Amino acid sequence: MLRGITPHCLDKRIHHVELRNRRLRWPITRSLPRYLKDQKFIRISRRAKYLLFETVNGGFLLHLGMSGSLRVTGVGQEFLKHDHVEIQFTDGKVLRFNDPRRFGCLLWSSKDLSDHPRLRGLGVEPLTGDFSASYLKSCFKDRKMSIKQALMDQKIVVGVGNIYVSEVLFKCGIHPVRRCGRISVQRLNRLVESVKIILADAITSGGTTIRDFLDAKSKPGYFSQQLAVYGRENLPCIRCKSLVRRVVISGRSTFYCPKCQK
DNA sequence: ATCGCCTCCTGCGCGC
DNA sequence: TGCGCGCAGGAGGCGA
Numbered sequence: 004m005l006r007g008i009t010p011h012c013l014d015k016r017i018h019h020v021e022l023r024n025r026r027l028r029w030p031i032t033r034s035l036p037r038y039l040k041d042q043k044f045i046r047i048s049r050r051a052k053y054l055l056f057e058t059v060n061g062g063f064l065l066h067l068g069m070s071g072s073l074r075v076t077g078v079g080q081e082f083l084k085h086d087h088v089e090i091q092f093t094d095g096k097v098l099r100f101n102d103p104r105r106f107g108c109l110l111w112s113s114k115d116l117s118d119h120p121r122l123r124g125l126g127v128e129p130l131t132g133d134f135s136a137s138y139l140k141s142c143f144k145d146r147k148m149s150i151k152q153a154l155m156d157q158k159i160v161v162g163v164g165n166i167y168v169s170e171v172l173f174k175c176g177i178h179p180v181r182r183c184g185r186i187s188v189q190r191l192n193r194l195v196e197s198v199k200i201i202l203a204d205a206i207t208s209g210g211t212t213i214r215d216f217l218d219a220k221s222k223p224g225y226f227s228q229q230l231a232v233y234g235r236e237n238l239p240c241i242r243c244k245s246l247v248r249r250v251v252i253s254g255r256s257t258f259y260c261p262k263c264q265k
Numbered sequence: 266a267t268c269g270c271c272t273c274c275t276g277c278g279c280g281c
Numbered sequence: 282t283g284c285g286c287g288c289a290g291g292a293g294g295c296g297a
Contacts, residue, residue, distance in 0.1 A: 028273070028293085052291080069290045070275080085275090104274045106291060121293095148268065157292075165290065254270065255290080271295085279287090 004073070005054065008098070009047050011075045012056075015092040017042050024087040028068065028108040031088065035063075035111060039090065050117070051125050051161035061113035064121060068106025069164075074099045126159040129198050134160055136191035143183040143191075151252050153183035154198070162202060166233050169258045171197045173232040178264040179250070179257045232258040 020036035032038075042058040049055065054065040067073075078097050082089075088100040088109060100109065112119055126142075127133035142159045151172065154163045163171065172179050175197040177190060186194070208229060231241055236249040240260040250257050 028291090066291085068274090068292095102274095103276070104290080106274065146267085152268085155291090253268090256288095267297105269295105269297085272293090273291105275289100277288090279285105281284090281286105 005047065005049050008054075008073055008075065011096050012044050012090075012092070012098055013047055014043050014045070015094055015096070017044075017090060018093045019091040021089040021091070022087075023082070023089070024085075024105075027087065027102065027105045028066075029110065031109045032111045035088075035109070038111060050122055051128070051157065053122065055116045057116055061111065062116050063112065064108070064110045064116060064119055065100065066108045068102055068104060068108070070104040071100065071102035071107035074101065124158055126157055126161050129160050129162050129202055134195060134198070136188050136195050139183075139191050139195065140188055143186070146184045147182055149180045149252060150177055150183045150186060150194075151179040151257055160198070163198060165255045165257075166230065167201055167205060169233045170231055171201050172264060173258075173260060174201060176264050179252060179259050181265075232260060234258065 017039045018041075020039045022031060022033070022035055025031040025033065038061065039058070042060065044056050044058060044062075046057040046062075047054065048057075052066055054067075056062050056065065065073075075096055075098055078091055078095050080097070082099075083101055085103040085105075086099045086101045087105075090098040092098075100107075110119070110121065116122070127138065139159075143153060146153065148156075151168055153159060154168050154171065155165065169179070171194070175190070175193040177186065177194060232247055235247040235258055237246050239245070240247055240263060243260065243262050245260055245262040247258055248261055250259070
């Protein structure tokens with residue numbers, strides 16, 4: 004994602020910004036076109052599920068929600084349904100933000116973006132050394148919530164969504180309703196390993212490649228045929244053939260094998 | 266402090 | 282064939 008966008012947008016003069024629909028999760032500031040005109044993005048980075056676009060005078064956080072996507076195309080190309088923002092560069096390229104469900108957001112701030120309230124208090128990045136069994140042990144100490152909820156808590160670790168949490172817990176053999184504070188360090192080690200493998204896998208197989216950004220609509224980054232348990236209620240577990248169960252935890256479907264996961 | 270539940274929105278798949 | 286309903290997801294925010 005980041006690598007696909009950056010070469011087309013970094014250090015390019017912004018010629019014009021078109022706001023076609025401001026009503027996302029939070030309204031996009033009306034002033035965005037004025038703020039960005041004649042500026043350049045001097046840094047484009049990522050934190051958790053946010054992309055950070057910075058100019059010398061401020062910048063914005065962009066969250067894709069679950070249905071959002073970014074495209075790089077040429078000026079004058081036909082708009083797609085749900086293209087909400089277009090940023091035109093002086094070289095004739097444009098960046099478009101499309102989000103059918105409008106769960107995403109674009110938040111302008113004139114202050115240091117890394118200090119933004121939306122980023123404050125976020126947990127560690129899962130694919131770094133900060134995410135470890137000892138880290139989880141300290142987070143989970145005296146906590147009663149289920150391991151499923153704990154893994155999806157962005158204040159603990161970022162990037163684990165509802166689909167992948169089922170996959171992770173299946174892979175390491177932990178029951179989704181198990182209390183997080185009552186898991187041995189040995190099992191936490193397996194859990195950490197599973198998170199890293201599942202997420203790295205997801206990025207490789209479903210993550211958007213650089214090529215996808217040029218005039219192609221990118222699809223959500225997961226493919227149901229590669230999911231081991233998610234969505235497989237009453238189908239045989241791929242490991243032991245027991246029937247996969249579905250439970251609702253904090254309002255979200257959760258899938259697990261009653262025999263493989265304890 | 267911590268946790269459970271509701272909410273936003275659109276597209277899709279299902280059943281009638 | 283067509284319509285309408287219910288569900289799916291990330292994460293803030295509120296009430297208990």
